[in-house]
Amino acid sequence: MNKKTLISIAITCSLLFGANLFAQTNLTKPSAKVQSMIDKYKLQVVDYNYAKAKVAKGTRNSAKALFIDARPNKKYKAGTIPSALNIPDTEYSKYVTQLKDVSKNKEIIVFCGGWKCGKSPKVGNMLKKDGFTNVKLYQAGEPEWTKRNYKEVDIAVVKGAQAKNAAVIMDARPYKMYLKETIPGAISIPDTKMSELKGRFPVHQGQKIITFCGGYKCGKSHKLAKKLLSLGYRDVSVFAGGMPVWIETGLATTKSASKIATKKDAPKKPTMTKNGAKIGSDEGSIDGEWLYSFIKKGNVPSFIQIVDVTAPEEYKSGHIKGSINIPAEPLKAKELYAKLPKDKTIVFNCTAGGRSIDAWTKLKDAGIDISEIFYFDANVDCKGTDCKIEVNEPIE
Known part of the structure; x- marks a missing residue:
């Protein structure tokens, strides 16, 4: 056996070992406990490609299935699959009222925090008990989706990013609407002018970007997000509530002054506990x-x-x-x-x-x-x- 053959075998073994090690440390199927729940409740599990096809254009009125995020509301606000509604497993009765007008045979896809998360099968079972007949699980859930696609974020995320200057905020509406009124600090990237305005995109593809447009039924921000992903940007989100929600909340725009107390007027939160622990900015969190x-x-x-x-x-x-x-x-x-x-x-x-x-x-x-x-x-x-x-x- 010659030297080249020995080197080739060594490289092959190394790659196989590495792949095997990776497979052991990265779960690609439900944990035993979650699988037992899936089997018990007789729920079908779908994969990323299936979920992506059902998200379709990303808006709530264009999605081909109803997505339900079973995680706590804070996790949902921080980032979810586009078009998803939130029904936490621990507050099911409070949140399920959102579905009062939804047909019982509507396709529903429930997800949560990944392969080890039991919240999605729990909510899936609750929905079935409430008479919904076409309930499925995207068990890989938010972690897989976020690594492979853009996510939808709440207004709280946009406010935080704006206050810290921590993201590039892009208005995907026509330029005339942008001039009339927009979120302070946003740049204009109309979805019809994306190719012409690529020069305004961030240099670094890891830069956090948030797009928005005219509300939950507006697809322009989703088109822009998909374009950014296709160009290699990795941290892209859509503020689906867009300009209508920003204005309804009473936040400052380029046209009007804020109707609510500014951060300077708000009482300062403590930053340390009596014991000396550093408190996080989100309520209840450690830093x-x-x-x-x-x-x-x-x-x-x-x-x-x-x-x-x-x-x-x-x-x-x-x-x-x-x-x-x-x-x-x-x-x-x-x-x-x-x-x-x-x-x-x-x-x-x-x-x-x-x-x-x-x-x-x-x-x-x-x-x-x-x-x-x-x-x-x-x-x-x-x-x-x-x-x-x-x-x-x-x-x-």
């Missing part, structure tokens, strides 16, 4: 980057206790080093609070942030003192105590 900096070094402050709220089998398969497991979902607020260590700053965590938010909200709604209780808004994928963590960007 994700601050906490992650300690987790990476393996020296989380002694006054902080990370509480993993996932099921015991999930915790056993992988968790942040030093965390303890208290499965929060089956517990009532007082039961959950009774199990928490006292005289510590509590930080809830899970795999994608949704169940952590649910646990924190449960305590808040029960009137429990949450001044030293927070959630860690991050995607956490652990094998043992070796964790890959991606901190989610705050809304505000």
Whole structure:
């Protein structure tokens, strides 16, 4: 056997090993627990290409199926599949009223925070119990969609990006409408002039971009978002509420002054807890980057206790080093609070942030003192105590 052949075999083995390792650490099918729920509720799972075809042009009136985001409202606001409505599994009865005029045979595709997330099969089952006959799951959900396509964001995201100058905001309406009134700081990129105005696009393809136009039925912002993706931009969102929602909220435009209190008028939020933890900008959150900096070094402050709220089998398969497991979902607020260590700053965590938010909200709604209780808004994928963590960007 000659030298070239040996090198070729070595490279092939290396690639095969790498692919196998990647497959082991990147879930591409439901976890055992989620699969058992899917089987029990007899739900069909669809893939990305199927979901993409059903999203169609991206607007609520053009989508070929009704998409339902089963995650907490905060996660939905931060970024969802275009056209989706929000029905959190923990607040189903409150949010399902949105479907009062929807035909029972309408195709509905439910999703949540990925392969390990059980919220979508739960909501799918609830919808079936309510008489909806064509319910499917896009179980890869928001994580896969966001990596491969543009997402839809709430007005809170746009306000935050505008205040921090953290995104390029693009008005996809005709130039005359832009001149008449627009969001302060937005640039004009009419969907009919995209090719002519490519020179106005950001130099760096990783730049955060938010497009908008004339509201939920307007497809211009979606066309612009798709064009940006085709050119290689990776962080593209659509503010589907657009100009109508911005004006209805009373926010300042290039034509009118703000009708609500400015940030300077609003009372300042505390930035640190009594124990010394750094508070995040979103209500109830710990500052994700601050906490992650300690987790990476393996020296989380002694006054902080990370509480993993996932099921015991999930915790056993992988968790942040030093965390303890208290499965929060089956517990009532007082039961959950009774199990928490006292005289510590509590930080809830899970795999994608949704169940952590649910646990924190449960305590808040029960009137429990949450001044030293927070959630860690991050995607956490652990094998043992070796964790890959991606901190989610705050809304505000």
